[in-house]
Amino acid sequence: MRRPTITGLVVVVGLLLLADLLVVNSALQDVAGVVVDATILVAAGAALAAGAALVARRLGDLWRRRGDPIGALLVIAGVAAMIAAGLRPGSDGTSDPAVQWLLAALLIPIASTLFGLLFVSTIAAARRSVATGSREAVVLVTATVVTIVLLVPLSGGIGSWLSDAGGSVLGSAVMSVFRGLLIGIALLGAVYAARTMLGIGTADE
Amino acid sequence: MSGLFGDGPAEVVGTWVAALVTLVVLGSMLGERRVFGWSQHLLAGLATGFLALVAIREVIAPRLVEPLAADPGGRPELWGGVALVAAAAAAPWLPRRITAVPTSVAIGALAAFALAGAVVGTLLPQLGAAIARPGGGLGATAVGVIGAVVTGLVLIGFVHGVPRGRILTSAAAVGRWLLIVGIGAWLGYLVLSRLILLLDRIGFLLGDWLGLVP
Amino acid sequence: MSERRVSWALLGPGLLVVVLGAAWLLPELPALGLEASDDGAPAGMGATFDELGPDPLVLVGFDADIGTYAEVRPTVRTVMADLLARDARIAFVSLTVEGRAVALAEQARLERAEANANRLLDLGLIPGAEAGLVDLTKGIRPGENPTAQAFAREVAATGIAAFDAIVVVGGNDLGPRSWIEQVAPRIEPVPIVAITPSVLLPEVLPYVASGQLAALLGTPRDGAAYRATAEVGPLERLVEPGGPRPLPVLIGLLVALGVMGQALVVRLIGATRSLGDRDDA
Structure with missing residues (x-):
């Protein structure tokens, strides 16, 4: 069970913010504003904690000669390069050209190429799932194949027909499925959030 | 193309570095995992460093450090903010009660x-x-009703845990099949999306780096 | 796995990249086109912008995902050019670190392309996930903006109510859904439009149908159709030339169809055979 102080504070904070949404009251609005500010500061502190924990872990790996030393060095070098670029005296912070360079030359290309690889792994995974023989996988991949046919980039009469059919299927039938999914997720999310807020049946923090 | 670089010398070097890391990541498809792994470590380090940098320069500095530096006693509540940030930042190493x-x-x-x-x-x-019910004629009404039924069945299929009663169980089963079809259709769009991401990197190599495409 | 299979598993993707690259270099074919023939999505976006009135203020919630941003990047750039061509003033804000990284890169690009700096305002990043969005509705701190001081003062004085429209560039955790859930209920009605990669379709399509999103460019085909119709006049330099070429897209899709179709056919044949064996028995 959670500690009573935490549960009490969570309930107070939660109810205060809910009341702020439902009731128009300037005093309540001010207090809610302070809580929102506090949440943002906690998030900023948590970001620093995440960075510090990663660096500490990698330094520990290097010290104990555990894992891949080059990998650990690259993690630390990446953190150090970004921090030095944005916090050195005279730097413009996140708008500094050195930070921009690191983003454009390294961070963005590595991350976006990773996602490009997913084209190959997605179709390979679809193929493997059909090979397992599950009926669900066959139906799912059949729907995928039909959709891809509708997405083939042809122009002219056939292209227009395919595009119109694709748009109609997405805008009506598939949208209705997604709406059911969205309502379900919102319903479960709301129940989970209410239970968390009231400290009902949640694990220790 | 990506248009993330200008024409200066630093930008030219940047384009070459970006091309190099693109090739390293694409190289993983050919089984080159070691250098690919290093690129992932570098990515993790850069992303974490950027996260910390943004937290300091765009949140902690303007909301706490700068107002306190200008007038340390003027807004005492800001010291509470400093304590909150410090407690959150040192959370992995502090006792729970703090x-x-x-x-x-x-x-x-x-x-x-x-x-x-x-x-x-x-x-x-x-x-x-x-x-x-959507406006329009009979056709639109029929489409609306079918849509509502599909939504209802998917909802039952999604939230229905333990089967209770024959009708509800059948409805949940139909809803789950509809959900599979919907996800399959979405996967089709996802395949196109991933293909375009791969083509973008190929376009970057051919255009921004090699200059083969205007 | 046999040696032959292993070598195909390694060589196949490499070969695919080479073929796609070669197709990229070939001239465009008139029989191919990526844009959707149904112009509902681009028309919806254009109609929303048309209704903004003169000199509108637009808040761009820039929370693209670094990995999927390339899918929407040409469309995002065209939307920015379109808004600036309509004399809009644009403020950028991010709620996620990845979104902030991409927003910074795009703002640097606008600066290099000499977009009117008086019309662009950087509101930076607000962390705290949903709390950041709620914070936006309670007040905005523009910080130091030497080039857009009048714009910054106006936003600081009026807050989010200063804006005539919100454009959400989605892809990350805090996308259009978060704006609809956290911002829309707390402010006066204002049109919210979105540009998202396909991965977010399940969570954005229902909001378009319910009217909570005024317009959406959510698939590569919608984006291509919008880019084909947007008129940006002298701001053409802000638009990304090209975009994905249809021929390599066609080849990639045919490969996907081939791989998945072959698996389905093999499964179908297997199922038919086992049915036949059961009948024989």
Whole structure:
């Protein structure tokens, strides 16, 4: 069970913010504003904690000669390069050209190429799932194949027909499925959030 | 093309470095995993460094450091903010009773926002839209009714845990099959999306780097 | 796995990249086109912008995902050019670190392309997930903006109510759904439009149908159709030339169809055979 102080504070904070949404009251609005500010500061502190924990872990790996030393060095070098670029005296912070360079030359290309690889792994995974023989996988991949046919980039009469059919299927039938999914997720999310807020049946923090 | 670089010497070097790391990541498809792994470590380090940098320069500095530096005694509540940031930043190494306050604030706020947002922003409007009959003729009404039935079945299939009763169990089964078909259709769009991401990197290599495409 | 299979598993993707690259270099074919023939999505976006009135203020919630941003990047750039061509003033804000990284890169690009700096305002990043969005509705701190001081003062004085429209560039955790759930209920009605990669379709399509999103460019085909119709006049330099070419897209899709179709056919044949064996028995 959670500690009573935490549960009490969570309930107070939660109810205060809910009341702020439902009731128009300037005093309540001010207090809610302070809580929102506090949440943002906690998030900023948590970001620093995440960075510090990663660096500490990698330094520990290097010290104990555990894992891949080059990998650990690259993690630390990446953190150090970004921090030095944005916090050195005279730097413009996140708008500094050195930070921009690191983003454009390294961070963005590595991350976006990773996602490009997913084209190959997605179709390979679809193929493997059909090979397992599950009926669900066959139906799912059949729907995928039909959709891809509708997405083939042809122009002219056939292209227009395919595009119109694709748009109609997405805008009506598939949208209705997604709406059911969205309502379900919102319903479960709301129940989970209410239970968390009231400290009902949640694990220790 | 990507247009992330200008024409200066640093930008030219940047284009070459970006091309190099693109080739390293693409090389993993050919089985070159070691250098690919290093690129992932570098990515993790850069992303974490950027996260910390943004937290310091765009949140902690303007909201706490600068006002306190200008007038340390003028707004005492800011010192409370400093304590919160310090407790959150040192949370992995501090006793729980100290980190309980920032943790509780974060949990309470996020739970309240999630609850209110889900009910006011999604549940009520989407239930209303699913039930509302669209304007237009008989055809539009029929499409609306079918859509509402599909939504209802998917919802039952999604939230229905333990089967209770024959009708509900059958409805949940149909809903789950509809959900599979919907996800399959979405996967089709996802395949196109991933293909375009791969083509973008190929386009970057051919255009921005090699200059083969204007 | 046999040696032959292993070598194909390694060589196949490499060969695919080479073929796609070669197709990229070939001239465009008139029989191919990526844009959707149904112009509902681009028309919806254009109609929303048309209704903004003169000199509108637009808040761009820039929370693209670094990995999927390339899918929407040409469309995002065209939307920015379109808004600036309509004399809009644009403020950028991010709620996620990845979104902030991409927003910074795009703002640097606008600066290099000499977009009117008086019309662009950087509101930076607000962390705290949903709390950041709620904070936006309670007040905005523009910080130091030497080039857009009048714009910054106006936003600081009026807050989010200063804006005539919100454009959400989605892809990350805090996308259009979060704006609809957290911001829309707390402010006066204002049109919210979105540009998202396909991965977010399940969570954005219902909001378009319910009218909570005024317009959406959510698939590569919608984006291509919008880019084909947007008129940006002298701001053409802000638009990304090209975009994905249809021929390599066609080849890639045919490969996907081939791989998945072959698996389905093999499964179908297997199922038919086992049915036949059962009948024989």
